Amino acid sequence: MPRQFDVPSFYRSESVAVIKTARKLDDPRKKNVAPSVLDFGPLRIKLARHFGFCFGVENAIEIAYRVLEENPNKRVYLLSEVIHNPQVNADLVERGVRFLMQTDGTRLVDFKTLKPEDIVIVPAFGTTVELQKELSELGIDPYQYDATCPFVEKVWKRASELGKKGFSVILHGKRTHEETRATFSHSYQTAPTLIVFNMEDTEFAIDYIHGKKTREEFFERFGNSISVGFDPDSDLEKLGVVNQTTMLATETKAIAAAFRAAMIEKYGEDSIKSHYADTRDTLCYATYENQSATRSLTESGSDVALVVGGYNSSNTSHLVELCETKMPTFYIRDESEIIDRDTIRHFDLHQKQTRESTQWLPEKADGTPIEISITAGASCPDRAVDKVISRICSFFPNARPLDEALAPYRDGNN
Numbered sequence: 370m371p372r373q374f375d376v377p378s379f380y381r382s383e384s385v386a387v388i389k390t391a392r393k394l395d396d397p398r399k400k401n402v403a404p405s406v407l408d409f410g411p412l413r414i415k416l417a418r419h420f421g422f423c424f425g426v427e428n429a430i431e432i433a434y435r436v437l438e439e440n441p442n443k444r445v446y447l448l449s450e451v452i453h454n455p456q457v458n459a460d461l462v463e464r465g466v467r468f469l470m471q472t473d474g475t476r477l478v479d480f481k482t483l484k485p486e487d488i489v490i491v492p493a494f495g496t497t498v499e500l501q502k503e504l505s506e507l508g509i510d511p512y513q514y515d516a517t518c519p520f521v522e523k524v525w526k527r528a529s530e531l532g533k534k535g536f537s538v539i540l541h542g543k544r545t546h547e548e549t550r551a552t553f554s555h556s557y558q559t560a561p562t563l564i565v566f567n568m569e570d571t572e573f574a575i576d577y578i579h580g581k582k583t584r585e586e587f588f589e590r591f592g593n594s595i596s597v598g599f600d601p602d603s604d605l606e607k608l609g610v611v612n613q614t615t616m617l618a619t620e621t622k623a624i625a626a627a628f629r630a631a632m633i634e635k636y637g638e639d640s641i642k643s644h645y646a647d648t649r650d651t652l653c654y655a656t657y658e659n660q661s662a663t664r665s666l667t668e669s670g671s672d673v674a675l676v677v678g679g680y681n682s683s684n685t686s687h688l689v690e691l692c693e694t695k696m697p698t699f700y701i702r703d704e705s706e707i708i709d710r711d712t713i714r715h716f717d718l719h720q721k722q723t724r725e726s727t728q729w730l731p732e733k734a735d736g737t738p739i740e741i742s743i744t745a746g747a748s749c750p751d752r753a754v755d756k757v758i759s760r761i762c763s764f765f766p767n768a769r770p771l772d773e774a775l776a777p778y779r780d781g782n783n
C-alpha cells in the first residue's frame with residue numbers, strides 16, 4: 370500500500386482532499402471508478418475518481434524538497450526535470466536547484482565541473498546505466514538521492530530476469546522519453562532489446578518474425594530502437610514485453626497479446642512458454658487507475674473535458690487521447706490557460722503546439738446545467754485542479770458556493 374508522503378502544502382488542495390478521502394472511505398478497494406460530481410447548480414463538474422500525484426511522483430517531490438532543506442550549503446542538481454510538471458520544476462529552481470540536462474538528454478552543465486560533495490537527484494523516471502557510471506566516476510553516488518520510482522525499477526528488474534533466462538525484451542515506449550531511455554539502458558545490459566512505440570511497430574516486427582519483411586527493412590525501421598548487436602533472426606525467437614510505465618495500459622496489453630499470438634503461430638501453443646514470457650505484473654498501478662477512471666469519466670458523458678498537466682507529460686497526454694474519443698477536450702497546463710469564458714489556450718497534441726480556441730464553454734439553450742469533466746496527470750498537483758475549478762466557477766455568478774457543492778462528500782452521502 371503506498372504510504373503518505375510529506376508533499377509541500379502548497380501542492381495540496383483541501384477541497385480535492387475532501388473528495389478523495391470520502392471516495393476512499395466509501396470504497397477502500399477502489400472498485401468504483403465512476404467520477405465524483407460537484408453540483409454547482411448551473412454547472413456540474415465531474416472529477417475522475419483517480420487523478421493527480423502518484424506514488425513515484427510524491428516520492429520524488431518529497432526527496433527533492435527534503436534534500437534542499439537538509440543541505441542549505443551544497444550545490445543541488447537534478448539530473449533532469451524531477452517530474453513533467455512546470456510548476457513543480459520552476460519552484461525547485463527558485464529554491465536553488467539546477468538541472469544538469471534537458472529532458473532530451475542535452476547537457477546544460479559540463480559534468481567535469483561537478484564535485485564529489487555536490488548532490489545529484491535522480492528523477493522518478495530513473496536514469497541510464499551509463500550516466501550512473503559517469504556520476505560514480507566523478508565521485509558522486511547516484512544512488513544516495515535516487516528518486517527512481519520503485520515501479521520503474523520493477524520493470525528494470527523484470528527485463529534483467531528475462532535477459533538472464535535468454536529472452537529478448539520488447540519495450541513499449543517512446544524512444545526519446547527519459548524513462549524509456551533509462552529502461553532501455555538497464556534492459557540491454559542483459560537482454561537484446563527492441564523498442565516499439567505502437568501497434569504499427571509491433572505489426573512490422575511480427576511481419577519480420579513471419580518472414581514477411583527483409584533484414585534491410587527491419588533495420589531501416591528499427592535502426593535506432595534496438596540494442597547494439599540486435600539480430601532480428603535470433604533475437605525475436607524468445608521474448609517478453611515490458612513498458613514505459615505511462616503508456617496506455619490497454620495498448621501495452623494489446624502489443625503483448627500480439628507478440629504472444631505470433632509466437633504461438635510460429636512455434637505452437639505447446640512451446641509458448643519457451644518463446645514468450647508473461648510480464649503482466651510490470652504494469653504501473655497508478656497509470657492503470659488513472660486511465661480506468663478517465664475511461665469511466667468519458668463514458669459518463671459531459672459537454673466538454675479539461676485535462677490538466679504539463680505539456681511534456683506522457684501519462685497526461687494519454688488521458689487527453691482517451692477523452693478526445695468522446696467529447697471536445699482541452700489539454701491545459703493550469704488555470705491561467707483559461708483566458709475567459711470564451712477563449713482557452715491549450716496544447717494540441719496532434720499539431721504539437723499550443724493554440725487558442727473560442728467558445729470552449731458551451732451555451733445551453735435548454736437551461737440544463739453545463740457539464741465539465743476534469744482529470745489530471747500523475748505529475749499534476751491537486752492544487753492546480755482546485756484552481757481550474759475555481760476559475761470555471763468564476764464564470765457562473767449564480768453557482769452554489771464550493772462548500773455546498775462539497776457537502777455530499779463532507780456528509781458522507783456521495
Ligand code: SF4
Nearest residue numbers: 423425518520614653
Ligand atoms: S506513473 Fe507509476 S511508474 Fe511512473 S512515477 Fe508514477 S507510480 Fe511510478
